[in-house]
Amino acid sequence: MNYESHMLLWENTHAQVRQIQYVEKVNTDVEMILGHSAILIVIEGDMNLWLDEIPYHINRLAIFHIGKSAFMHLTMNKPSTYYLLYYKADVVYTDACIQHLHMEHRPFHKNFSCVPTNPIAIDLLMQNMYIKWKTGSFEEHLTVKILFYELIYRIFHELTEEQGKPHPIDLAAQALMYMEQHMDEAFTMQKLADSLTISSRHLLRVFKARYDMGPQQYLLQRRMEVAKQHLQKNEHTIKAIANHLGYEDEYYFSRAFKKQVGVAPSIYRTTIDTTPQFDSVLSEPLIGECKERVLQMKAQEKIRKQRVLQDIQSSFLQRLLHRTTTAMDKRS
Template sequence: MPLQEQTSGWSDTAIKMLDGYSGTLQTGSVLSETQLTSNVLLLACGGEGELAMNGEVCHIGASFACHVVEGTSFTLTARSDELYYIVIMYKASSMEGASHVIPSYRKHPLQTSFIQNPVTQAEWIENAEKIVAKWRRGEGLERFYANALLQGMIYELIMAYERGQGGAESDMVDVVVSYISSHFRQNLELKELAALAGCSVRQLQRRFKQEKELGPMEYVIQLRMESASRMLRHTDASIGEIADKMGYRDMYYFSRAFKKYVGVPPLHYRLAAASKTDADYANTLLQNRAASSYESAQGPVICHMRGEYTVTELPQRIAVLDVQYADHLIALGLSPAGSVGVGSATFHFPQYIRAGLQATELLGTYEYPDLLAVERLSPDLIICTEVHDQHVERLSRIAPVLMFKRNESWQTILSLFGELTGKRAEAKRILADYHRRTALLSEELAPVLAGKSVALIRPLDSLVRVHSASHRTGAVLYRDLGLSVPLFVADTSDTAYHISVERLPAVQASHYFLLSNQFMQDGISATEQRVLGMLDGAERQHVHSVDAATWIGCYGPMGNNGIVDQIAQALLG
């Protein structure tokens, strides 16, 4: 029965992702799964290898996708180069109350193990990576999105499978395509490919062109030129070496073939690609440059996201467009001429540094700086973050601009501010004091929190954000003070992820630092109330509400020392 006649059965079929992971197999390495407890999508790309499944061994080429049903065992072996693989596990079932079971016509794709080899759609690998990444983030919308992407991928895979069920002619093309993908660097002939397919040369050409929209030898040339293009872009191999690897004994014949296919000779292609790559690389380096400094004959040079700034004389009127930079300057005994503040309806400076900003002009907020106020201020230096990139051209007409990543290490920024303002010794002392203080506090907390973990959470509209050790405030808890991350979040590489309020008890932390907005508004939000209500009586004694604006926004030596004060009071008090 054709696929399109199964509409009702398909519409009642539910797909639920269970897990996903990825990895790389070195040559000779093996990935093996026995007696699968769920259906599996297995995708791989890179070198060549073998896939053993259901007692049969299949040679796999540069890339493939495989559907493996529950109860099956498989073994994937890398035979040449590295094989990058992705595994996605899922269950397929009929939705509750549906009048249909999963369709059983012919061999239904969801109940059949099959291989699509090769996978020419690069987006399949990209989508599989996205599915796994979204799934690994945790809960809520991320996993909902992963499941939606998975359903789309299964649809694409089944459609490809169904197209291949048209009979021996479809099979012959698949066999030839698979063989070409693994042997296109060799000297291939049409009669050899036809013999492999068990048909005449004319039959192969006709059928191949119907399915691939080009002839088999044209397909060979396409794969060769795509591979040659990659080598020209990413290796130092000579044109002759590339020609030889692509199966051309004559370098000049290869050059003519390449020019016919790409439009330019190989050397011109390489030079153009290198020029573009160099420009892109230089731009990427600049945009992602880590803040640093070095000495020059003219004075200290500060490296930032927009270039380099030589400190020929100490700036006297500094405007900062992030409160954390005001924190740094005050810690060094200085005061900015102008600084952004915090707030929404009304703007103000944070309470903990307000005393050091008595003569400082208010310049709007971090998200919405008041550029007219900056112009009126006439500073001799402006310090901002990548968020202000859209304003840099206008700001640069006022004064030199230094741009740092907002999440750059505060310790790095403090050292650079010491170079910039002639306060090197003060910066070193502040850092030494902080490291000594956190080391002593860490020793004091160790016996008190033995076997206990601490979570950093922030209620949002309807979800809870759980911060990891990668978050800059999380780093104070988990890196500087050595507190234990809950196992629930210990393996995340992101700064935070989201879970539903109902899932919060699964974090199983002994102490919760709850980033609250109640200090900036009357009362607490409904989500925050639900969070507090979700924790039982015993746990609730260990929920410590702290000011979200200070703990997240005021990322400087004074702000972080204040956070350490609150941590000590909460955990030792």
């Protein structure tokens, strides 16, 4: 990301703070598509954040710029405190260069992050901004705008001077996503590590630290859970289920299933254990589920906007018809 270009665009930006939310010590999960650009400032706690398809695990003060129309999903691992600041901004075109940069970078639609070197200063800045915002007075809201620009300056100053760093992506969650997306393929842990551009040893370390098991063990358990679901439905042959889960050999799949579950898949199918068995890791929001929710929410938002537009058009036509009728009555 070209931070210098973004700073130049912000220098020519007219911004308006639309809302500041302060959420303190909560365990409530949040899921939404943002109607405005926003800045999320996590003060304390432990949470998982998904921005579109990118996962983060946050346990310290961190700042996230979230672009307009982005999908945000927050899950709390323990009570957390954060600010969510919504704003509306427009770039003032002073010349063709600014217009070109705006079209190229679209700064208010970008997702990026910063772990500041001076978290206390950011915390105090947000406290001051929120107190002034709550007053509702014009004078204090003018001060809020000044403080907002100071926040933007601090973020980009740290990133351009390489003092603050972007928040690292949650590699463990990314590995989990990869396995969910490629469960029907035969792949090695080395291939998984290569997809994340890390070593297999580092992959094992971060995944085990997060989920208390190695990625290979997780993949095996997950495949067996999916296999049990298919066996309970009794719609496919064991060979088809094995191929669907990345096993080329039905015999090898049956051995792995018996070792993990305790009985062969053919016997399991006859007993049909209807009790769902899901590992706690599976409660983690998966990328497929997130994508589906994004599409649903965007479709609902599109329908809502269409209805609003139809209402406006209908109201306009009614007023126009009324005026026309009134004018004709007067003439007659």
